Amino acid sequence: MNKKRVLVIPFLLLNGAVILAALFKGIQISLGYYPLIGLNKISLTNYQQVLNDPFFQKSLGYSCYLALTATFLSLLLGLLLAFLLLKVKNPWLHKIISLPISLPHIIVALMMMQMIGQTGIISRFFFQLGWIQEVGQFLLMIHDSGGVGIILVFLYKEIPYVAVTTLAILQQLQLGYIEVARNLGASSVRIFFAVILPMIQKTLFTLFIILFCFTFASFEVPYLLGNPSNQTVALTAYDLFTQADLTTRPQAFALNLVMSGICLVVAAVALVISRILPGGRKTS
Amino acid sequence: MKRSSKRHYFLLLFAAILVILPLLLLFLWSVSAKWMYPAVFPQVFAGSVYQQMLNEPNFWPAVLNSLLIAFAVTIVTIIIALPAARYFAFQKRLSHRLVEIMIYLPLILPAIAIITSSQVLFLQLHLTGTFFGMILIHTYLCLPYAMQILLESYRNLGEGYSLTAQTLGADSWSIFWQITWPLLRPGITTSAMLVFIVSCSQYLPTFFIGGGKIVTLPLLLLPYANNGRFGLASSYSLIFLGCTMLGVFILKLMIGGIQRGTKH
Secondary structure (H helix, E strand, C coil): CHHHHHCCHHHHHHHHHHHHHHHHHHHHHHCCEEHHHCEECCCCHHHHHHHHCHHHHHHHHHHHHHHHHHHHHHHHHHHHHHHHHHHCCCHHHHHHHCHHHHCCHHHHHHHHHHHHCCCCHHHHHHHHCCCCCCHHHCCCCCCCCCCHHHHHHHHHHHHHHHHHHHHHHHHHHCCCHHHHHHHCCCCHHHHHHHHHHHHHHHHHHHHHHHHHHHHHHCCHHHHHHCECCECCHHHHHHHHHHCCCHHHHHHHHHHHHHHHHHHHHHHHHHHHHHHHCCCCCCCC | CHHHHHHHHHHHHHHHHHHHHHHHHHHHHHCEEECCCCCCCCCEECCHHHHHHHHCCCHHHHHHHHHHHHHHHHHHHHHHHHHHHHHHHHCCCCCHHHHHHHHHHHHHCCHHHHHHHHHHHHHHCCCCCCHHHHHHHHHHHHHHHHHHHHHHHHHHHCCHHHHHHHHCCCCHHHHHHHHHHHHHHHHHHHHHHHHHHHHHHCCHHHHHHCCCCCCCHHHHHHHHHHCCCHHHHHHHHHHHHHHHHHHHHHHHHHHHCCCCCCCC
16 A cells, blocks of 8 residues: 555655745745845735736736636537537547647637638638628727637637537436436426536536636737737736846736636635535545 | 437537638648738648748757657656556545546646746756756646546556456556556557647747747747748648647557557
8 A cells, every 4th residue: 555655756746846846936036035136025015016006907807707708608618519429429520529629729829810810711701702891891809809819719629628528427417317307207407407417517617627727827829819908917927027127027926826826716616616516525 | 309410410510610610721821822811712822831931940950849848748747647646546535526636736726827936946956948847847737637537547447457466466567567558558548649739739838948948839830820920820830730640649659559459
């Protein structure tokens, strides 16, 4: 038994070392201890600045909006797609549907520009059909303030991911639970809440946590498709870090830790909700 | 009944077309030499974009670096994840949820926060711009993916086979090679492929930890995509996809040949 436990050590060591070291450095510098540029007074001013500055508040809010929208839509549409995959058993279609999971976000963002950008293929078709007379008339969906392009990139990547992940559990549902419930006279709504939801909610909440945290802090997609006046937190942090002036660093680290805190709180809340819901306490 | 199944089929077909269409567009852009605005189809087809890409001095180093780092990361990740996943799968003290959270922590914590903090630390340890530093940070980011799949595989496999072998007197080394490895091969292959792809796609860790010395394909691709140079960006994307397919193919061969035997 002891010998087996030794085998987890490399995993714990690597994860623990990276996380703790990063956290320690982050906390140290964000509290104002940064000898490299002559800072060595411990204070909370950086956190106050980050939390009170309207610019930071705006980017935090914008990131939350993007992450929540993309995540909820991905979960909903991914689940619907999973039901379709369950019904249609064409291996080729299954392969094609799971393709986006392995495409990097940068490439998907590029494809999105080529599709729905103002000079994209859809705009070109609209022009040929005479629905628009010049480029500018095409609806702005890339670099727009609503982040439509950003959300679409995440949907393209995440809907198949949700579908493939939930498919395995939905297959268990086919073992007859739904038919039994229906024979016993349960309505569709009742079947969903009493049979389907308890079986899949844990996976859905895990997916929610992973997708939310990823979208919330993602960098490449908003960097390529974002609106200059609406920055996401990751972009703000990136800007603060890549400046030659090192004095913005402590603020950047404070922002990092605020971001990490938000992700951890969202994860914790999601876990608690999942535990309260039917099926949450079942171990396995 | 018949009609509704037909409708399902067409809906899924529609979804598949939505997936494929942007990829076709990517290909068209990479082989077009001229494609001005209102034209729906490229006006001039040519391979000039690829020529331009091949002439770039950073092109081959980027390809080699991408492949080299991804291979190293895949091997290290699998070596770390296999025993850890085994332990987590068969232990009874921690709940499944807790194990899940431990595994997913690198996905929950914002990557940019961990990477930028690590950069400050790595600078002090002289690890920025080294392959060691890159492999370390990539492995950290790839471990959750490998752990998730391997944990599931171990749980499906169960402890029965290895316990039987143990009772018959096999030592743990031969249990691993004779029983676990062949039975777990599909899971190991899947996780290795995923880790390879994830490692290849990383931009931020390469940007911050690579310190400008290590160039990979995403690092070259991002500026072109950002400047609206669709042709070059598309050809880089396709080369990138080719590289990952090559790597995945080699990994498949390495981990146990083309899959044979039991098929579910």
